[in-house]
Amino acid sequence: MTLSAEDEHRLEQFWQFCRTHQYFNVGYPEAADFDYSALHRFLYFSINNCGDWAVPGNYVLNSFEFEREVMHFFAELFSIPAPHSWGYVTNGGxxxxxFGCYLARELFPEGTLYYSQETHYSVMKIIKLLRIKAKKIATQPNGELDYDQLATQILCDGERHPIIFANIGTTLKGAIDNIALIKQRLSAIGIARQDYYLHADAALSGMILPFVDNAPAFSFADDIDSIxxxxxxxxxxxxxxxxxxxKRHLVDRIAVEVDYISASDQTISGSRNGFTPLVMWAAIKGRTLAQWRERTRRCLAIAQQVVERLNHQGVPAWRHPHSITVVFPRPSERTWKTHCLATSGEHSHLIILPHHHSLHQLNAVIRDIVRDLGPAAACNASQPPMLACSA
Ligand SMILES: Cc1ncc(COP(=O)(O)O)c(C=O)c1O
Structure with missing residues (x-):
């Protein structure tokens, strides 16, 4: 394989672009404080983790032993004995x-999936792909599910096997659905625990809550079925x-035997990335639990400082207690585009990640938000131009 000088040049330009924009993301939750250079050499190999990491297959270039360790780490983190659980390294949330919804549909083929209005858009794709009946439930202003409406809707539908898609950190507001209240409401309308499925979408907060004190319920200890x-x-x-x-017994229901690689497969894909299990492995091996805690604490502390700075300057910003997502009213298009802020409807947010080391790094975005939403902006908007703020 040889690239032309022109193509080399294009790659060089893209490399420079990536370096320039490496830390662009204040609106999206991608941490950028990683260094996986110890793994670069594995890009020389076609590592493929097709199937179950617990079953040695005939395709020997796999990273199953690392994937096993990753899954054992998460089983412990999410409070389920490893032998009672099964999971794998996916392509993403x-x-x-x-996968969780697939297990649910196999368990309750006629069940209706209930998801909140603030659920990530991908649930719509999943519902269509899996052809699951589904109902959207309203949320409270803070982004949490409306638990009463959930119970009322299930009763109205006469649904005996609801599939509950709980948000453990919504995309826009970082809201956490209260698992205890969901269970309580279902019990109150006569639905026993074995008659419903509870999936936790913990895309971002799944790696925050294990490292904070007094975390809300989100794990297998709180009786979720999948995360x-x-x-x-x-x-x-x-x-x-x-x-x-x-939970392992739910996964066992969907396994298929693959004779030509002599393996068992219960995953969504066929061929699976063998490199990303190494990345997850290096991530969990590269930090102690105390370091994960400290990394999380720092993000939460800076998020709180951003809220306070914005509030102090007249912007009604807020965040949930264990969330690194700072929510505020939608600023001007110029501001959200300049800083790549995620914006939906009336709200925008910024997310504090481990590569943000201090409030100082966020001065420019804070300044622009305050310019758009602070008292001076309100004054400009409400006064006739001739009188604007001059008095
Ligand atoms: C709450 C939530 N769920 C699911 C997803 C989808 O995750 P992924 O982008 O890893 O597929 C996201 C992504 O932002 C999310 O915020």
């Missing part, structure tokens, strides 16, 4: 959510990936 977490968000990865973990 969406695939993990799809999906993105690898390229709070963990950090050069390639999108994630992990999904579920």
């Amino acid at each position: 969406t695939e993990g959510n799809m 999906s977490v993105s690898g390229h968000k709070m963990i950090g990865s050069p390639i999108p990936c994630g992990i999904v973990l579920a």
Whole structure:
């Protein structure tokens, strides 16, 4: 393989572009504080993790032993004994959510999936692909599910086997659906625990909550059936990936035998990335639990400083207690485009990640938000131009 000088030049330009924009993301939750250079040499090989990492197949160039360790780490983190669970390294949060919904649909083929209005858009794709009946439930202003409406809707539908898609950190507001309240409402309308499925979409917060004190319920200890977490968000990865973990007896129902590689497969893809399990492995081996805690604490502390700075300057910004997502009213298009802020409807957010080391790095974005939304902006908007703020 040889690239022409022109193509080499294009790659060089793209390299420079990546270096310039490496830390662009204040609106999207991709951590950029990683260094996986110890893994670069594995890009010389076609590592393929097709099938179950627990079953040695005939395709020997796999990273199963690393994937096993990754899944054991997450089983412990999410409070389920490893032998009672099974999961794998996915292509990202969406695939993990799809896997959870697939298990649910196999368990309750006629069940209706209930998801909140603030659920990530990918749930719509999953519903279509898996052809699951689904109902959208309203949210409270803080982004949490409306638990009463959930119960009322299930009763109205006469649904005996609801599939609950709970948000453990919504995309825009970082809201966490209260698992205890969901369970309580279902019990109150006469639906026993064995008659419903509970999936946790913990794309971002799944790697925050294990490292904070007094975390809300989100794990298998709280009786979820499956959980999906993105690898390229709070963990950090050069390639999108994630992990999904579920109760083992639910996964066993969907396994298929693959004779030509002498393996068993219960994943969504056929061939699977063998490099990203190495990335996840290096990430979990590269930090102690105390270091994960400290990394999380720092992000939460800076997020709180951003809220306070914005509030102090007249912007009604807020965040949920265990969230690194700072929510505020939508600023001007110029501001959200300049700083790549995620914006939806009336709200925008910024997300504090481990590569943000201090408030200082965020001065420019804070300045622009305050210019658009602070008291001076309100004054400009409400006064006739001739009188604007001059008094
Ligand atoms: C709450 C939530 N769920 C799922 C996803 C999808 O994750 P991924 O982009 O890793 O597929 C996202 C992505 O932003 C998300 O915020």
